[in-house]
Amino acid sequence: MARIITLGSLNLDFTYQLPKPLEVGETLSSLSYRCGAGGKGANQSIAAARxxxxxxxxxxxxxxxxxxxxxxxxxxxxxxxLEEVETPTGHAVVLINDAGDNSIVLYGGANRTIDETFIDRVTSAANPGDILLLQNEVTCISHAMEAGRKAGMRVAFNFAPFDPKLAPELPLSLCDFLFLNRIEAGGIAGKSDVEEILETLSCRFPETELVLTLGPDGAVALTPAGERFHADSPRVEVVETTAAGDTFIGYYLAAVLDGFDTGRALERACRAAALCCSRAGAAESIPTRAELDR
Known part of the structure; x- marks a missing residue:
């Protein structure tokens, strides 16, 4: 059976719960602090494995x-x-306000030492049909897309954090799956309306499955065959949204490997992401398959 190989970030998350949104120039005392495992790459690996x-x-x-x-x-x-290097581990400072929304400051650390030699070693060990899952928190993303495609892998890319300057430089047409939120998709398409975004991106990347996450409005997917699917997000009491998008992606790709069609994969990913939002933390908030199947 095909595997997922995530070439991605590994962060220590230093999380502070705030009584309200932090204003510019303001100093606030946090209500709590914790250190946990995170990084978009690690979160997506954990979600897919769970x-x-x-x-x-x-x-x-x-x-x-x-x-x-x-x-x-x-x-x-x-x-x-997984390699251990002399550079300190990447980390994130996560500020959570009383509404459950988060602001994040990243330090790349060891994540920024990824080079082409390392990527070639990873992709050379892959089997055709494996999924190479990428995010924008490590270096040499363009090379990874090219190496993955050369190795016969299916390339999945989550363009987060979004960098508008990098967008024209990345060979996004090599991606079999492109995961974007509304802001990221709009930044690439140069549009703000979801319908216009999908039309623009499908014309630009006709062989790519486009998956847009829309927060409380669920998610939409458009396949290369032109099939469109939408799934609602279950209503939950939001505690924290930190790893929700990563949970969505991990569950979506796991569902694809399980043989789910696009609509069912989308629905399952939305349910997993909603459950994640009902909990605090990053990796620790990601649900297991058993929880989802209850």
């Missing part, structure tokens, strides 16, 4: 990254391509 997929994580941590190694392993992610 959804039942066979997942390998390819990335780098520093000597301070034991928590990440342990969390990935405990979630069933295989660590054959």
């Amino acid at each position: 959804a039942g997929a066979e997942v390998y994580h390819a990335g780098r941590i520093g000597h301070d990254g034991a928590l990440l190694r342990r969390t990935l392993a405990d979630s069933g992610v295989k660590l054959d391509f």
Whole structure:
């Protein structure tokens, strides 16, 4: 069976709960603090593994990254391509306000040491049909897309964090799956209306399955065959949204590997993301397949 190989970020998340949104120039005392495992790459690997997929994580941590190694392993992610380097582990400072919304400051650290040699070593070990899952928190993304396609892998890219300057430089036409939120999709398409965004991107990337997450409005997918699907997001009491998008992606791709059609994969991913939002934390908030199937 095909596997997911995530070439992605590994972060330590330093999370502070705030009593209200932080204003410019304001100092606030936090209500709580915790340190947990995170990074978009790690979160997506964990989500896919908890959804039942066979997942390998390819990335780098520093000597301070034991928590990440342990969390990935405990979630069933295989660590054959995890390397420890001298550069400190990447980290994020996450500020959560009283509405459950978050603001995040990133330090790339070891994530920014990914090079072409490392990527070639990972993709050379892949099997045709494996999924190479990428995000925009590590280096050499263009090379990874090209190497993955050359190895016969299906390339999935989550363009987050979004960088408008990078968008024209990336070979996005090599992607079999492109995961975007409304802002990211609008930034690439130069449009704001969802219908116009889908039309523009489908013309630009006709061989790519486009998946747009719309927050509380659910998600929409447009296949290369022109089939369009929409799934609603279940209503939950939002505690924190930190890993919701990553949970969505991991569950969506796991569903694809399980043979689900696009509509069912979309619905399952939305349910998993909603459940994630009802909990605090990043990796620790991602549900298991058993929880979703109850």
